[in-house]
Amino acid sequence: PFLFSPGGISSFCNSRGPCLFLSPTSDESKSESARRPGERSPFCYSPGQFFFEYLVVVSLKKKLGGDYEPKIIYQFPKRENLLRGQKEEEERLLQAIPLFCFPDGNHWAPLTEYTSETFSFVLTNVDGSRKIGYCRRLLPVGRGPRFPEVFCIISCLGCFGLFSKILDEVEKRRQISMAVIYPFMQGLRECPFPAPGKTVTIKSFIPDSGTELIELTRPLDSWLEHVEFRALLQRLSPENILWLFASAVLERRIIFVAEELSVLSQCIHAVAALLYPFSWAHTYIPVVPECLIDTVCCPTPFMVGVQKRCLEQVLDQPMEEVLLVDLCEGTFLRSVGVPGPLCPNCKSSIPFSASEQVNTHVSEAFIQFFVKTVGHYTSHLKWNKSGQGSFQEKAFCKDVTSKSCRKFVKRFVRTQMFSLFIQEAERSRITQEGYFQRKVTEYQEQKKKQRRNS
Incomplete structure (x- = not known):
């Protein structure tokens, strides 16, 4: 199961809803204690690591009783040929994400205006590994009242400022078309995560604007x-x-x-x-x-x-x-x-x-x-x-x-x-x-x- 915290509260979604275990796990403590004194970080990094594991889009869908519940309407990339244990872990992850993209429950009605906002959450696995959800909630372009969507990037890399810039690019492309987002995210996924203080440049084509060069710089002070x-x-x-x-x-x-x-x-x-x-x-x-x-x-x-x-x-x-x-x-x-x-x-x-x-x-x-x-x-x-x-x-x-x-x-x-x-x-x-x-x-x-x- 995933622990909805960097150490302490554990929860996983099943057919009966969230289950909670209110104590840190010994496995997590072992993972923590393997790091260097003075350089403790809840987020792991390996040179050449992918920027992210998934991009998911979460929207509100009407249930039979009339309430709304968050559901994933898009996932990139789709994973195939997973082993049984990997598939079960992925399913738990994908079930947990919507709950944290819309933590405000059913308090929603269709909107015509909404100021986008950025936030994040952390999921900790029982082995101490952590995944961060970087979220941008926005109102898609359209006519009449509609629900906001959440674009959530799942990564094991802790760099809020850098991912906020990535979400800026995602939001800019969403105003044009969903189809413009995916080539950008594919280019990002193929690019290795930069070392502290280094910059990577991604080429991205936008209709009517041509090819853009997007520079993403990782702060030198990693902590x-x-x-x-x-x-x-x-x-x-x-x-x-x-x-x-x-x-x-x-x-x-x-x-x-x-x-x-x-x-x-x-x-x-x-x-x-x-x-x-x-x-x-x-x-x-x-x-x-x-x-x-x-x-x-x-x-x-x-x-x-x-x-x-x-x-x-x-x-x-x-x-x-x-x-x-x-x-x-x-x-x-x-x-x-x-x-x-x-x-x-x-x-x-x-x-x-x-x-x-x-x-x-x-x-x-x-x-x-x-x-x-x-x-x-x-x-x-x-x-x-x-x-x-x-x-x-x-x-x-x-x-x-x-x-x-x-x-x-x-x-x-x-x-x-x-x-x-x-x-x-x-x-x-x-x-x-x-x-x-x-x-x-x-x-x-x-x-x-x-x-x-x-």
Whole structure:
């Protein structure tokens, strides 16, 4: 079955509807722990990999009872000659996709105007592999009232900005004809996914316009390629962002509320990205389908998004303590104590501007927080003769000189995200020089220099 999250809530569609299993799987943890310390990513990448696995088009179809349900009306490419297990996996995937393309249930009527929006969801398989659905919901060209369609690109590659540009091209072609989309997607599928910082060029013919050259560039900073912080900065104050960050770091239950699917998707991805080099390891659903709204009753940590029209339904649920974030008003509707740490240094570093470097500036502030509080973890790994590492937790915590920081670290070491990170570190004595480790080394060199000069 597919897990509708990057780790935590599992669900698959069968004839009786969605079934839920509310705990991470050990297989997923094993997959996570095979990655390098400081370079954890929920999305796998291999050089030369396809841009995407499927393009599906989802539309609303009328049921016998009069309600509407989302159905796939087109799939590219069609898969043939699949083995039995592969065919069953594909069927589960294709059954799950419509639910997340139209998470707002049956609340639809034919429209004459609709502003297109972009959002994404994540499906995690039991072996820990993940697939992302990049969605563009739009109103097709036509006369009279009609239903919107969702163009959904399924890929195991995490790069939201790049796929948003691809969906721009898909929408542009949809305004001409469905037939113009498929040659473009075929050209894209035949093109290898670029390495960080590299560009690929795709030739695409459009009637009355001729052949266009479309350049797709992958960001150089790979840990930021699936995130856009601007949406979060526009909706929450620095104080609330820090409170939210602290709640996520300590693995609390967090519900986001917004009108638009795109806002929910962007803001939840942004909060998860603030945790780098750690990864959220629990239930994570950027947009909860209406039929799964009781997810908010989960007793374990979660980070989920709910459309505002479902707010009363959420509040009626027998929930445990949660942080309920209203992204429309920029306020907390419910909160749970001062989570700490609220890291004042991060607050002064949050850029509330339209700078193109906003992603880097925001991420850097929070990375430095982790560098200063837990960056000394490598000094407390002991190795046996067989090369197996053992983390010395008590000595690690005691090594933190600040009392407030030590209090945080003692709580943080008990989180699953820290445990998974340390499991990776214990696997190999060879330190991988990822971005986080480079920042740790720079900080330690600065401290040595200051001590020599004092």
